[in-house]
Amino acid sequence: MAFKLDPVLSQDCVVIGNFELSQVLLMNDKHYPWLILVPRVADISEIFELSEPQQRLLAEESSFVLKAMSEEFAADKMNQAALGNMVPQLHVHHVARFKNDAAWPGPVWGKVAAKPYSEHTLKTMMTRLNKVLSHHPSYQAL
Structure with missing residues (x-):
């Protein structure tokens, strides 16, 4: 069977690029800079x-x-987690945390409802992330 992104991840995230192994997703939640790697x-x-x-x-x-x-x-x-309790497909969360963020010092899950990026802010965040990720030799932005 071929790789297919889980529908929940497709709904909650934006695919921004690929490493050699992993697809790179941006969680559509402007509360936190949050990437997910999905092998x-x-x-x-x-x-x-x-x-x-x-x-x-x-x-x-x-x-x-x-x-x-x-x-x-x-x-x-930086928080990193591979829970898989709600979405069984292997995926690893990478969340930048700040002492003044909405969930600090607890986990990001269940604290506040996700707040999607505006179209402009999403584009800006994708550009910013693709720029820093492009320093990896295998990274390809979409």
């Missing part, structure tokens, strides 16, 4: 289901995203 591997829900080379590649892509977002947004803390 383009069909029918997996856990990191251990990836091959060892894929696991290493996901770790490298994820670390790159964490560092790039931390620097770009001057985050107080």
Whole structure:
């Protein structure tokens, strides 16, 4: 079976690009800079289901995203999570957190309702993220 993005992720996010392994999604919630990496591997829900080379590649892509977002947004803390309780498709959240954000110091889930970006702000955020992610040799913006 071929890779297909989960409908919930398609609904809640905007696909902005691809790394060698992972599709890069921007969560459509202007409360937090929030990227999600989704390995383009069909029918997996856990990191251990990836091959060892894929696991290493996901770790490298994820670390790159964490560092790039931390620097770009001057985050107080970077949160990373692969829960999968609501959406079983393997996906890894990368959220820039700030001491004055809506959910600080707790997790972002369930604290406040998502607030979608305006069309202009979404375009600006996508441009900003694609610029910093383009420093990775395998990244391709869409």
